Amino acid sequence: xxxxASIDWGVMLRPEYRSMLLKGIxxxxxxxAGAIAGGLLLGMVVAFGRLASSRWIRLxxxxxxxxxxxxxxxxxVMFWYFAVPEMLPEELKRALYKHDVGFYxxxxxxxxxxxxxxxxxxxxxxRGIPHGQAEAANSLGFGFFDTFRLVVLPQxxxxxxxxxxxxxxxxxxxxxxxxxxxxGELAFVTRAVNDASFxxxxxxxxxxxxxxxxxxxxxxLGKWYQHRxxxx
Numbered sequence: 001x002x003x004x005a006s007i008d009w010g011v012m013l014r015p016e017y018r019s020m021l022l023k024g025i026x027x028x029x030x031x032x033a034g035a036i037a038g039g040l041l042l043g044m045v046v047a048f049g050r051l052a053s054s055r056w057i058r059l060x061x062x063x064x065x066x067x068x069x070x071x072x073x074x075x076x077v078m079f080w081y082f083a084v085p086e087m088l089p090e091e092l093k094r095a096l097y098k099h100d101v102g103f104y105x106x107x108x109x110x111x112x113x114x115x116x117x118x119x120x121x122x123x124x125x126x127r128g129i130p131h132g133q134a135e136a137a138n139s140l141g142f143g144f145f146d147t148f149r150l151v152v153l154p155q156x157x158x159x160x161x162x163x164x165x166x167x168x169x170x171x172x173x174x175x176x177x178x179x180x181x182x183x184g185e186l187a188f189v190t191r192a193v194n195d196a197s198f199x200x201x202x203x204x205x206x207x208x209x210x211x212x213x214x215x216x217x218x219x220x221l222g223k224w225y226q227h228r229x230x231x232x
């Protein structure tokens with residue numbers, strides 16, 4: 001209790017630091033939302049590719065998942081920040097450098113990295129649906145796409161919500177890697193505020209509490225969902 005009382009929690013209320021911390025939270029949430037949306041869409045495409053009957057579709061999708069998950073996220077961010085812009089045509093490169101290259105590079109890396117993990121959750125959910133349900137839908141006159149869209153996919157997504165919430169938690173934490181390319185997300189701003197104020201304990205305690213609250217909210221949502229929609 002004495003340790004908690006000694007923390008200067010008011011550091012985030014000081015005008016000169018409050019705006020910086022709020023801007024860092026804004027960048028963190030923007031990266032998180034973009035990576036979740038993009039990762040979910042790309043993850044669904046990759047999951048369908050891994051379940052395809054054609055090996056010309058299945059093998060590239062499998063190679064993508066295995067390759068991306070093997071490489072550290074920091075390496076992905078560095079590649080998109082330093083290498084990809086240099087491979088673009090000169091006009092496109094100049095246009096890109098007029099914007100926040102670090103933010104978009106980090107977002108692209110987070111999407112591609114997260115999609116590899118999300119695809120496995122979706123694929124597991126789809127494979128968990130009994131094959132007899134698809135056969136029953138076919139016997140009722142449903143075609144392949146209607147069977148998948150109306151019978152298989154809704155049940156698969158329902159089963160994958162809890163692990164997807166876990167992926168959302170991981171994505172939120174992974175946004176801190178963006179500080180390595182100068183993106184002003186919360187970890188980057190925390191370091192800047194600490195360097196300016198020398199109030200290390202209060203600043204880092206604030207950042208810790210922020211990520212802890214995100215984890216608590218997502219965990220609570222997962223437990224509520226499992227209680228509201230128990231596995232069958």
